[in-house]
Amino acid sequence: MTQNLQIELTGVDKHYGGFHALKDINLSIPNGSFVALVGPSGCGKSTLLRSIAGLESITGGVMKITDEVVNDMPPRRRDVAMVFQSYALYPHMKVIDNLTYSLRLKKTPKAQARKMAEEVAATIGLETLLDRYPRELSGGQRQRVAMGRAIVRRPKVFLFDEPLSNLDASLRVHMRKEIRALHDRLGATSVYVTHDQIEAMTMADHVVVLRAGVIEQQGAPLDLYDRPASKFVAGFIGSPAMNFIPGRTNGDGTSVDLALDGQPTLRLGRPAAANQDVIVGLRPEHLSMASTGDNNFAVRVGVIESTGSTTYVGAGDRNDITVVLSDRRNISVGDRVQLAIDPDKVHLFDPITEAAL
Amino acid sequence: MRRIKSSIVDGVGFDLLLVGIPLVFLILFSGLPLLYNVLMSFQEVDLFSLGDVFRPFVGLDNYRALLAQPEFWPIMWNTVIFVTCSIGGQFLLGFALAVFFNTGFRGSTFIRGLFLVSWVMPGLVVGATWNWILAGDFGVLNYILDSLGLISKNIFWRSDIDYSLWAVVITNIWLGTAFNMILLSVGLAGIPKDLYEAASLDGATAFQQFWTITVPMMRSTTGAVICLGLIFTLQQFDLFAAITSGGPANSSNVAQYWAWELSFRQYDFARGAAISTIMIAFVMIASVFYVRSTRHEVRG
Numbered sequence: 001m002t003q004n005l006q007i008e009l010t011g012v013d014k015h016y017g018g019f020h021a022l023k024d025i026n027l028s029i030p031n032g033s034f035v036a037l038v039g040p041s042g043c044g045k046s047t048l049l050r051s052i053a054g055l056e057s058i059t060g061g062v063m064k065i066t067d068e069v070v071n072d073m074p075p076r077r078r079d080v081a082m083v084f085q086s087y088a089l090y091p092h093m094k095v096i097d098n099l100t101y102s103l104r105l106k107k108t109p110k111a112q113a114r115k116m117a118e119e120v121a122a123t124i125g126l127e128t129l130l131d132r133y134p135r136e137l138s139g140g141q142r143q144r145v146a147m148g149r150a151i152v153r154r155p156k157v158f159l160f161d162e163p164l165s166n167l168d169a170s171l172r173v174h175m176r177k178e179i180r181a182l183h184d185r186l187g188a189t190s191v192y193v194t195h196d197q198i199e200a201m202t203m204a205d206h207v208v209v210l211r212a213g214v215i216e217q218q219g220a221p222l223d224l225y226d227r228p229a230s231k232f233v234a235g236f237i238g239s240p241a242m243n244f245i246p247g248r249t250n251g252d253g254t255s256v257d258l259a260l261d262g263q264p265t266l267r268l269g270r271p272a273a274a275n276q277d278v279i280v281g282l283r284p285e286h287l288s289m290a291s292t293g294d295n296n297f298a299v300r301v302g303v304i305e306s307t308g309s310t311t312y313v314g315a316g317d318r319n320d321i322t323v324v325l326s327d328r329r330n331i332s333v334g335d336r337v338q339l340a341i342d343p344d345k346v347h348l349f350d351p352i353t354e355a356a357l
Numbered sequence: 358m359r360r361i362k363s364s365i366v367d368g369v370g371f372d373l374l375l376v377g378i379p380l381v382f383l384i385l386f387s388g389l390p391l392l393y394n395v396l397m398s399f400q401e402v403d404l405f406s407l408g409d410v411f412r413p414f415v416g417l418d419n420y421r422a423l424l425a426q427p428e429f430w431p432i433m434w435n436t437v438i439f440v441t442c443s444i445g446g447q448f449l450l451g452f453a454l455a456v457f458f459n460t461g462f463r464g465s466t467f468i469r470g471l472f473l474v475s476w477v478m479p480g481l482v483v484g485a486t487w488n489w490i491l492a493g494d495f496g497v498l499n500y501i502l503d504s505l506g507l508i509s510k511n512i513f514w515r516s517d518i519d520y521s522l523w524a525v526v527i528t529n530i531w532l533g534t535a536f537n538m539i540l541l542s543v544g545l546a547g548i549p550k551d552l553y554e555a556a557s558l559d560g561a562t563a564f565q566q567f568w569t570i571t572v573p574m575m576r577s578t579t580g581a582v583i584c585l586g587l588i589f590t591l592q593q594f595d596l597f598a599a600i601t602s603g604g605p606a607n608s609s610n611v612a613q614y615w616a617w618e619l620s621f622r623q624y625d626f627a628r629g630a631a632i633s634t635i636m637i638a639f640v641m642i643a644s645v646f647y648v649r650s651t652r653h654e655v656r657g
């Protein structure tokens with residue numbers, strides 16, 4: 001089973017002087033999987049990725065790539081390729097020379113290197129740009145060259161550090177699919193850093209949520225969505241973000257009172273501890289507008305934003321309860337509406353530890 | 358007049374004004390003397406016609422006379438050696454130091470700053486200091502070379518015709534290295550760090566990174582540094598005056614020092630001007646290369 005593991009991190013620590021940037025990271029990445037590292041800015045995503053690449057040295061723990069301890073191995077011997085956020089194309093080389101750089105270092109015969117680069121260029125649509133310099137390319141084209149430069153080496157592992165963050169929204173959606181398709185075609189192992197949870201959810205097999213240097217939770221994307229381990233993960237995964245409302249469980253633990261006007265009560269799918277202060281998490285897309293039915297509570301509509309296909313409603317005293325509606329409703333600001341939710345979709349979190357209950 | 362006024366009021370033509378002011382200065386204080394010098398090299402000049410602009414025209418006579426002097430070719434050859442070895446030494450040492458300080462160890466910026474001291478000192482002071490270092494019987498340089506076992510008897514750097522030129526070359530390298538280092542440091546600092554990271558992931562050793570990233574990325578800086586070095590080296594006069602006075606027997610004489618000797622020692626202003634004109638031609642050729650090299654700018 002272990003030979004199936006491409007990257008294995010055990011108790012990895014990273015200190016920058018007195019600053020503890022990565023704390024006890026345990027992560028196993030199977031061969032051929034696509035892993036996304038997500039988290040807010042400054043949580044250590046890039047640091048972790050660069051540690052895998054060997055660009056940062058780790059200060060504790062064991063890091064293995066294909067069963068080989070690489071703690072002290074220089075980047076050039078790790079056989080990993082990285083796509084930088086800045087692309088880091090060699091500005092003094094034409095596209096073709098950027099692509100063949102690693103091959104030339106390996107003393108691949110010139111004609112063969114050129115052929116390999118041309119093949120890669122064809123798969124990612126760079127054929128016509130081979131004789132240009134990076135400064136003569138658009139952002140999207142540069143991004144492709146950076147990918148091509150990684151692909152041409154056929155490395156064990158691909159590392160991506162927010163490769164799409166400099167592209168416009170529509171190109172980002174397009175490249176996201178393309179990168180995933182490329183990953184599948186090459187059968188590669190990829191680690192992908194992003195602060196955009198949608199990218200992580202749509203591209204990855206396995207999502208790792210980092211917070212302040214600690215792995216908060218990891219798992220399949222839908223697992224994180226369905227069973228967030230903490231309020232942080234619950235708020236981070238899913239868009240728009242989960243609504244959090246303070247509340248208190250009732251005497252038998254099967255329902256919870258929300259701290260809203262009129263103390264509405266919601267039934268719970270699973271019983272919880274009785275008489276306990278909690279934070280109730282309700283996903284905007286799980287709330288529906290139903291005037292009747294059970295398990296609902298009344299709120300005042302404060303904001304209505306419609307994109308045509310979807311309507312976002314901000315409700316509650318501070319308009320901080322978001323509801324996503326996929327159909328158009330005849331509501332207006334100031335209305336009081338009933339919001340209903342399936343008891344199984346009510347999340348509870350401890351107000352102090354923020355852990356899921 | 359309207360133009361000037363509007364350029365002040367609303368910036369129209371302000372660019373012309375910006376270019377114009379330095380241009381006037383250049384023409385006045387560099388261009389005219391330069392032309393005057395070229396003109397003089399084709400005239401017959403003596404102490405009595407010194408103040409005139411129009412003097413008897415003698416064609417290439419001054420140049421012919423210069424060429425006929427037996428010391429002409431040796432001095433030209435000395436100039437070539439002085440210039441190439443000074444620039445080469447300054448550049449290589451400066452580059453090595455710049456790369457060294459670019460690693461950014463603790464205190465590197467401070468120590469790098471200290472190096473500038475050599476460049477701040479007047480050439481005559483540097484020359485006088487180096488006279489002590491180079492001194493034949495008690496000089497530090499001989500002592501070091503002797504201790505290292507490189508020489509068996511003292512070298513009289515300043516008075517031995519085999520070494521006098523090298524005495525000035527060594528001093529000039531010391532003088533110019535810091536300047537080279539600072540300019541090259543700026544160039545090195547401008548190379549994005551992630552290029553080296555990308556190269557190291559692509560499999561490049563430190564040595565390969567240097568040759569495939571650093572050197573090509575430094576092309577335009579190198580062109581500028583060498584070109585400036587050429588100009589400074591061709592202007593280097595103080596060190597000759599302080600260390601060897603071009604001697605002994607012209608063994609360390611170079612074009613710029615010879616021009617001064619001819620003009621202000623022998624009062625043969627025409628020949629002095631002729632040498633200067635030859636030097637102008639060389640600098641112009643170098644400038645063409647310089648401009649071409651900056652045109653190949655690859656950054657951005």
Ligand SMILES: Nc1ncnc2c1ncn2[C@@H]1O[C@H](COP(=O)(O)OP(=O)(O)OP(=O)(O)O)[C@@H](O)[C@H]1O
Nearest residue numbers: 016019021039040041042043044045046047048195
């Ligand atoms: N060279 C360094 N020296 C000291 N601290 C550093 C260094 N590099 C990063 N850090 C710190 O480590 C933490 C993690 O940085 P990192 O770059 O990994 O964040 P990130 O998750 O990639 O953030 P972003 O999404 O903004 O790129 C940050 O708090 C940062 O200040």
Ligand SMILES: [Mg+2]
Nearest residue numbers: 045046047161
């Ligand atoms: Mg980052």
